[in-house]
Amino acid sequence: MAVVAIVCNACRVTCAYGAYAQVTRPEEETVALLEVRDLRVSFNTADGVVQAVRGVSFDVDAGQTLGIVGESGSGKTVLTQTLLGLTPGADITGSAKFDGTDLLELTEEQMRHIRGARISVIFQDPLTSLHPLYRVGWQVAEMVRAHDKSVSKKEANERAVDLLRKVGIPRAEQRANDYPHQFSGGMRQRVMIAMALSLSPAMIVADEPTTALDATVQAQILDLLLRLQQESGTALIMITHDLGVVADIADEVLVMYAGRAAEKAPKRDIFYEPHHPYTKGLLESIPSSSAAGDRLRPIPGQPPSLIHLPAGCKFHPRCGYVMDRCLTEEPELRPVGETGFHASACWLPVAAAGLTEQAEELREVTVREGRGEAAAEVAEAAASDVPGAAVVGIDGEGVAG
């Protein structure tokens, strides 16, 4: 059997398995709680093969929060559901070591013991995730009993009330006898969190847990999640499309685009030193106080179809910095910036990270050199699609224009 050179920690450059992105983790560190390596998930549909996840690698440590950010259809939900064995019928390759066991190789029976007990999930919509015909307390107690038959019903009920109290439901003893419809959206999400916590899992996957909630309630829930995480040392994967939520609670951030990691870095690097034009575009699209009243700078175009992906870098049809090589070669995740924990899948120079004028100049110079006729055409198409979008070198307008 051929031995493949897997990790290039010494040289810290991309190898054949570049998506490993070992850059984010010095080798002497202990094994992470969850190690996902080159995960690929695709679905056969009548219209063709949907490549939902195309080679994603990341680690999550105990007590850490990983934020996975991406637009609709970027593959962020498929990624985490695959880890939990919730994507039946999908073609899955790669590995996902959780505490030493590969989640992708488990049988359904084995998975059932992990899901809920060791890794639990909080879904977006708490109304559809709770059974409308069972009392809330019963549903939390069932969670306990399903994984541990030795617990008596009475004990389980007591545990349920305790959990409900812990997540801030007032008068928990009485409220446990209520049905889900008697709870408000925020309270229901608290119940979901109570269920997720019921077996003291090592990791919680929260899939857009606050998207359906109002701002003040969202603040309550994020506050609660953070506090419980600090108390119990649980790892948290937070999937969201809201960069504001990520800025609040993530330690590390994975930005996904078209089924791949576009950029991966500690939170501050993502927000202050973005390297990938997609990350930069996302940040610039957000209306914020600093730019109130000015025109926003949207990313032109639409996310690609996961069945008919463009050649080369999947972001190139929307990218303001598109160069000729982007049209044909797909960049791998490689280390950028100065921290050593920051990786980006973009052909722009390693130093071209950040929102400073200097970085912008470096990007523009590179683009001018690297852009031939073919790329210029793509850039022009993108610029004409959305007036005012950030595209370099069209009609003499710089990015700052």
Add this chain to the structure above:
Amino acid sequence: MSAIPANTGPAGAGTEIPEGDELVRIEHVTKHFPVRSGGLIRRTLGQVHAVDDVSLVIPQGKTLGLVGETGSGKSTLARCVAGLIPVTSGRVIFNGRDITNLSRGAMRPLRRDVQMIFQDPYSSLNPRRRVGAIIGDPFAIHKIASGGERKRQVQELMERVGLNPEHYNRFPAEFSGGQRQRIGVARALALRPKLIICDEPVSALDVSIQAQVLNLLSDLQKDYGLTYLFIAHDLEVVRHVSDSVAVMYLGRIDEAGPKTDVYGSPRHPYTAALLSAAPAADPDTAASRQRIILTGDVPSPILPPSGCRFHPRCPKARPLCAQQEPQLEAKAGDAATHVTACHFPVVAGEDLAGAGRSDVA
């Protein structure tokens, strides 16, 4: 169009009012929905106080942002303004004319002047009709253009909102969410309305697409002198598009005023809490600010709390708040246009954070 008497003010033909003059005046508008029992004899058990005594003015060519949480009554208020539902009491004056509870016939010419853009670009477009027909509907309903002329105008509109005019014969399913919202914008724009009510127009869109639609709306406002009533729960979006802002809580206006005043120095504790709760896409800001975590949930609008409706959740509440309802008025030191309904308004630099955490302790 000559059949319409001049004093009913047919759309587009009325006198143009200069920018800055009021286009819409809402006076003490109240909307209650009865709660009825089931069964044969349907007794009225109570009233949902969806909107209670709201007064606002929207100047021509400006944007009023209406902020509030689910159930605060902002969509109900918008529908009252659009004349889609009758008001319980109060008056809506549009372009100098009282349009409160007009009959359907009298309302019809007015509908040209007031259009809506809805939140969900999936359910607000009929999936079985072609885009050209959807956008052309206003022309058909108001018998303005037909045949080739209608098609030409529809294609012009499609181009204006950034859609490919050649896609005239496609179905909504062939478009993405952002493009569908552009279809909704084109339909609202068809009759060159004076006022467009945008009810959460970008909430369902991804952030990069959201920016495209917000830019489009602001371009259209500049080009056609449109007035917007912009409803959203995203405070940053509202800050971006609005000239003035009104904050609603449980059917009432808590605070209203020019954008910079309300965002810069919020006087109502609810406004302050809302602003502090909004997630900021900036880790340093997120880490340094003091979040005011409100306790509990929004109470039922069927039995709203006595006095100030916010008092059960307010970190500053005192006995007076439960007894007496505060009036919406300018507080000491504020501009006359910045009004707040609070007995004990927040002063600059006051620390409200941490005051309301008793429920999670």
